[in-house]
Amino acid sequence: MAFALVTPLGVMRETEVESVVLPSALGEMEILPGHRPLLALLVPGELRLRQGEQGESLVIDRGFVYVSRDRVVVTVEQAMRLQEVDVSAVELAQRRAEEALRAAAGQREALDSEEIKRLEAKIRYQLAQKAVKNRYS
Amino acid sequence: MKGAKEIQQRLRAVRNTAQVTWAMQLVASAKRQKAQALALRGRPYCLRLAELLRCFSEETLKGIAHPFFERREVSHRGILLVGTDRGLCGSLNTNLFRPVAGLENIRWMTVGKKASQYVSRTGGELLASFHISDRVEFSELRPIGEGLAQAYIQKRIDTVEVLFPSFVNTLLQIPVLQRVLPMRDFQSEFDALLQRYRLRTEDFRPDPREMIGEPSIAELLEELSHAFFRYQLYQILLEAKASEQSARMVAMKTATDNAENLSKGLNLEYNKVRQAAITNEIVELSMAQLGMEE
Numbered sequence: 557m558a559f560a561l562v563t564p565l566g567v568m569r570e571t572e573v574e575s576v577v578l579p580s581a582l583g584e585m586e587i588l589p590g591h592r593p594l595l596a597l598l599v600p601g602e603l604r605l606r607q608g609e610q611g612e613s614l615v616i617d618r619g620f621v622y623v624s625r626d627r628v629v630v631t632v633e634q635a636m637r638l639q640e641v642d643v644s645a646v647e648l649a650q651r652r653a654e655e656a657l658r659a660a661a662g663q664r665e666a667l668d669s670e671e672i673k674r675l676e677a678k679i680r681y682q683l684a685q686k687a688v689k690n691r692y693s
Numbered sequence: 694m695k696g697a698k699e700i701q702q703r704l705r706a707v708r709n710t711a712q713v714t715w716a717m718q719l720v721a722s723a724k725r726q727k728a729q730a731l732a733l734r735g736r737p738y739c740l741r742l743a744e745l746l747r748c749f750s751e752e753t754l755k756g757i758a759h760p761f762f763e764r765r766e767v768s769h770r771g772i773l774l775v776g777t778d779r780g781l782c783g784s785l786n787t788n789l790f791r792p793v794a795g796l797e798n799i800r801w802m803t804v805g806k807k808a809s810q811y812v813s814r815t816g817g818e819l820l821a822s823f824h825i826s827d828r829v830e831f832s833e834l835r836p837i838g839e840g841l842a843q844a845y846i847q848k849r850i851d852t853v854e855v856l857f858p859s860f861v862n863t864l865l866q867i868p869v870l871q872r873v874l875p876m877r878d879f880q881s882e883f884d885a886l887l888q889r890y891r892l893r894t895e896d897f898r899p900d901p902r903e904m905i906g907e908p909s910i911a912e913l914l915e916e917l918s919h920a921f922f923r924y925q926l927y928q929i930l931l932e933a934k935a936s937e938q939s940a941r942m943v944a945m946k947t948a949t950d951n952a953e954n955l956s957k958g959l960n961l962e963y964n965k966v967r968q969a970a971i972t973n974e975i976v977e978l979s980m981a982q983l984g985m986e987e
Contacts (some may be wrong), residue, residue: 562738566734592905593904595745596908619920622741625900629744631742670835670839
């Protein structure tokens with residue numbers, strides 16, 4: 557079946573696959589050829605592609621998966637290949653985000669709720685990057 | 694015929710102008726490439742979100758109590774006018790404002806100085822005006838998105854529409870009035886998007902089978918409408934910026950070409966005048982010589 561991974565920066569991956577494993581809001585799910593039409597919410601986590609012996613792992617941010625006509629389209633805000641995840645850089649970014657959030661907690665009105673939500677989403681994605689990376693090392 | 698000195702002055706002025714417009718053309722050309730690349734690369738994401746929304750029928754929406762899907766009487770249309778900050782981009786702004794000329798009961802928001810100038814010139818009611826840098830950062834979108842959503846939720850405006858120059862290619866930009874809120878008619882909105890991006894409908898046929906929605910239709914719609922609202926606006930700003938830089942580059946190129954043509958003509962005229970003066974002098978000399986010989 558056809559697979560495509562789309563982010564705001566363009567089409568990141570477009571390939572034929574036999575199986576896709578995704579972090580859905582209800583837990584991990586696998587999509588195989590012939591799957592029913594599906595639209596599901598995705599949470600930050602690991603996306604695994606398999607084609608024959610070949611496998612590939614990516615870390616994705618929140619988004620959606622859409623299965624129709626034997627095509628799987630994953631639309632997420634950010635994605636990164638597992639090899640490209642740099643744990644030390646992630647930790648640094650995470651510390652910065654958490655600090656900003658702590659600073660904001662003292663003075664809630666200075667930072668609006670939208671900004672806090674954004675920071676929290678950022679931290680969730682960073683946690684997912686770390687968790688997936690740790691799984692493989 | 695003008696004197697040689699006057700022509701020379703004119704020639705110098707035209708050459709200076711050509712030099713300035715040529716420099717501006719180069720700057721716009723570099724910015725155009727970046728802006729176009731950004732606009733084109735953002736399209737698939739926006740298109741896919743629109744495709745996801747298409748899964749939901751009008752029937753489904755009726756059961757959802759979300760202000761973005763609410764149908765209500767329109768007493769004031771809200772239009773975000775996306776113009777440019779600076780001029781020298783040909784007829785881009787003039788063409789843009791044409792579709793809304795004479796419309797009534799509109800509350801405006803604007804991006805770019807030219808847009809706010811238009812609204813105040815026509816005596817429109819301006820709610821807010823924003824500025825977007827050439828880099829079009831996603832963070833620059835937030836005040837605009839929130840401003841529009843707030844005004845819509847507080848019922849100061851009953852629709853959110855955006856008028857912007859849609860980017861087709863370097864030579865062609867078309868003004869498009871796009872409804873953003875309330876969200877509905879997803880199929881026709883999606884088709885309009887496909888047409889604007891010059892994509893074939895056959896590649897995006899809907900699946901007729903019944904679809905499963907996880908974790909629930911309401912949660913999906915909540916997330917999806919929020920994401921689509923923001924990214925659609927962001928994509929619109931990217932497209933408008935690509936249009937602006939393209940229009941500016943073309944306008945500057947035309948100006949440079951015109952100045953060069955003009956300077957060629959002036960140069961010819963100058964040479965003629967100079968030659969005529971020389972000929973006159975020779976004639977005078979030889980006449981004088983003839984006179985002395987007699």
